[in-house]
Amino acid sequence: DAKTTQPPSMDCAEGRAANLPCNHSTISGNEYVYWYRQIHSQGPQYIIHGLKNNETNEMASLIITEDRKSSTLILPHATLRDTAVYYCIVRDSFSGGYNKLIFGAGTRLAVHP
């Protein structure tokens, strides 16, 4: 599975959009991009995933560049409850068929009033 690179920390003002970047320059054609987050002392929570098209759900939007070497997770109106560590993960859809996600260090997002 491809390796990802994320900034260790970011800040965002409450009510503003939080844009979290992820670099996955070695991603291959059948690898998906997943985002999870982990709020303090809780288990990780699935946010969104995509292959090449931009995706949106009730939590966030995922923008994947045309060459698929990077992506951005967008939280359109960040709240204090969005303060968490955000993990960007890429996974091969054919990696033995096993849901074996490899988590990196992630980005610690701090949303402040």
Place this chain on the structure above:
Amino acid sequence: NAGVTQTPKFQVLKTGQSMTLQCAQDMNHEYMSWYRQDPGMGLRLIHYSVGAGITDQGEVPNGYNVSRSTTEDFPLRLLSAAPSQTSVYFCASSLRQGEIKSPLHFGNGTRLTVT
């Protein structure tokens, strides 16, 4: 639905003691897995299972055993606890083993301290 339930929430062991961390899910998920998380590090995969009776090793399996006798339960056993196993342990499950659109659902963790 309760989702993924882990017990206990906290545990303190002495070196050499054994214990079992429990994990149960009520979503009829095929796939279950165990991760550990240490301060300043991401989650590391210990063991996983793609269905009842089938288990396999992850990145850091040494010192841990697992079994999967039912779809619902996936216990993690520490046979002889060591201080290096002090960590937060997360259990996770997903609907299908090969389904790319099947996100992992995590429990809220067991915080284990080995003295």
